[in-house]
Amino acid sequence: MAQARRRVLPTREQLRVWRDYIETAEVLRSLIGSRLQADSGLSSADYAVLLALSEADGRTLRSSELAELIGWERSRLSHHLGRMEKRELIHRSACAGDSRGAEVALSEAGATAFRSSSVPHLRAIREIFIDAFSPEQLAQIDTLTTTLREHLDRDARD
Amino acid sequence: MAQARRRVLPTREQLRVWRDYIETAEVLRSLIGSRLQADSGLSSADYAVLLALSEADGRTLRSSELAELIGWERSRLSHHLGRMEKRELIHRSACAGDSRGAEVALSEAGATAFRSSSVPHLRAIREIFIDAFSPEQLAQIDTLTTTLREHLDRDARD
DNA sequence: GTCATATGATTGACGTGTCAATCATGGGAG
DNA sequence: CTCCCATGATTGACACGTCAATCATATGAC
Structure with missing residues (x-):
């Protein structure tokens, strides 16, 4: 028997699942983001x-280490640090030992803002995301997310 | 026996699941978006x-109907239509019957761009998202997404 | 008919993200 | 030592999204 030709395009049903998935994730992101904003005046990016x-050690990181840690492109981080510096949440200084580098340090205001945002933010995550599921469902989410992530990493490599 | 006090903050493990979920969805969105951009020069927003x-009937919609259909805020749509009009993917005209309204019509160029983007885009969705899962897993995703969505809708109402 | 208000849509300001270009310093090859 | 290139970081241009303000038209109360 001839092997069935691989379906090239998703079925209507598969497409619906896709759309629901991506839209729901978007709604979720936006809900958590506005809660954080309302509770503390910080964006999710600020929070990260x-x-x-x-x-970090001494509440200070090299710009490149920070980018690595939170998984951002350098230029995105640079722009965002500029905005955060204007709001005095952080400050930047030359890096001892490598004059090309920049050190980013948490300011007092930044530390305070983070402290007061943290508990409400975590509570929001519980209420909005965690509480939606039973423990078994959360475990399923975990498995499926991992499966997807591995697929994406494989896919992005080529 | 006293009822267990409800846990206020997520556990470390729950937090990890949350972060994996939201980051993976983000990676997915970005991968699909850049595939679409590369294949056809359209953004996901353009595509929607x-x-x-x-x-639509006559490839034309009232601006407000369009906003409703794709679930966007009016102002977002207005800005985006401005950009799309500059690229001549659509054009806008006064609305017969209600002079407040605007009619948005697909241009020839827009129709052509959409046609040529569609198959590659659907294929990308299959490769990047659908192919990551078995049929059973996809059904699980569907169930979990629906569960989450209902929770969010409930949550957003108050 | 006139006025108050609701509705459809646009605008401006601003925060955010990406890409390509730029700039300065570091560090090895010769 | 000099030259070349890699590395760390910033910048500018532009696309995108949100919020609040605005503007014009429609519509119902009177």
Whole structure:
């Protein structure tokens, strides 16, 4: 028997699942983001930067290390740090030992903002995401996400 | 026996699942988006607009109907239509019957761009998303997404 | 008919993200 | 030592999204 030719295009049903998935993730991102904004005046991007810095030695990181830690492109980080510096959440200084580098440090204001945002943010994640599922369902999410992530990594490599 | 006090903050493990979920969805969105851009010069936003218009009667919609169909805020749509009009993918005209309104019509160039983008885009969705899963897994995704979506809708209402 | 308000749509300001170009310094080959 | 190139970081141009303000037309109350 001839092997069935591989279906090239998704079925209507598969497409619906795709759209639901991507739209729901988007709604989720936006809900969590506006909660964070309302609770503390920080964006999710701000939060990621502040979290990484607040866990760092001396609350300071090389710009490139920070980018690596939070998985951002250099230029994105550079733009965002500019905006955060204007708001005095962080400050940048020359890097001892490598004059090309920049050191990014958490400011007092930044540390305070992060501290006061953290608990409400985590609570929002629980309410909005975690509470939607039973423990078994959350485990399923985990498995499926991992499966997808591995597929994507494989896909992105070529 | 006293009822267990409800856990306020997510556990480390729950937080990891959350982060994996949201980051993976983001990677996915970005991969599909750049494939579409590379294949056809359209963004995902362009694609949504062109899809709705190409399915509409006379390839034309009221601006407000279009916004409703694709679930966008009016102002977002207005800005985006401005950009698409500059690229001549669509054109806008006064609306017969209600002088406040605007009619948005697919241009020839827009129709052509959409046609040539469609198959590669659907193929990308299959390769990047659908192919990651077995049919059973895809059904699980569907169930979990629906569960989450209902939770979010409930949550957003108050 | 006139006025208040609702509706359809656009605009401006601003935060955000990407890409390509740029700039300065570091560091090895010769 | 000099030259070349790799590396760290920034910049500018532009696409995109949100919010609040605005503008014109429609419509119902009177």
